[in-house]
Amino acid sequence: MGGEVIVFISLFLVVFGICYLYFTTRNKERLALIEKGAEASIFVKGKKEGAAPFWKVLIVNLALLLMGIGIAIFIASFLANALGLDEEVAYPGTIFLMAGLGLYVGFTMTKKLEKEE
Numbered sequence: 818m819g820g821e822v823i824v825f826i827s828l829f830l831v832v833f834g835i836c837y838l839y840f841t842t843r844n845k846e847r848l849a850l851i852e853k854g855a856e857a858s859i860f861v862k863g864k865k866e867g868a869a870p871f872w873k874v875l876i877v878n879l880a881l882l883l884m885g886i887g888i889a890i891f892i893a894s895f896l897a898n899a900l901g902l903d904e905e906v907a908y909p910g911t912i913f914l915m916a917g918l919g920l921y922v923g924f925t926m927t928k929k930l931e932k933e934e
Contacts, residue, residue, distance in 0.1 A: 881926070890911075
């Protein structure tokens with residue numbers, strides 16, 4: 818059996834194990850609460866009062882991530898060509914740096930978006 822098959826099977830088993838543990842634990846917790854006489858309304862996730870819609874948060878974060886990666890490629894190209902920095906260092910380093918910066922900016926914008934609504 819090739820290494821690719823073992824990796825694929827292992828990945829599937831890990832995802833299955835995590836989902837199985839999550840759902841069985843959640844079921845056991847709910848049964849224990851029902852036995853103690855808790856209300857069923859605690860199982861329904863209500864919409865938070867000041868929460869922004871999920872699609873807005875996703876679009877803002879995805880857009881900023883992609884813009885960060887695009888700017889990083891531009892900066893890495895400049896660093897490699899103009900300053901003579903090694904391409905193997907310039908591209909991954911700036912892509913990770915700018916992607917992280919984009920996600921951080923998206924996080925702060927999401928917090929502001931939740932405060933507005």
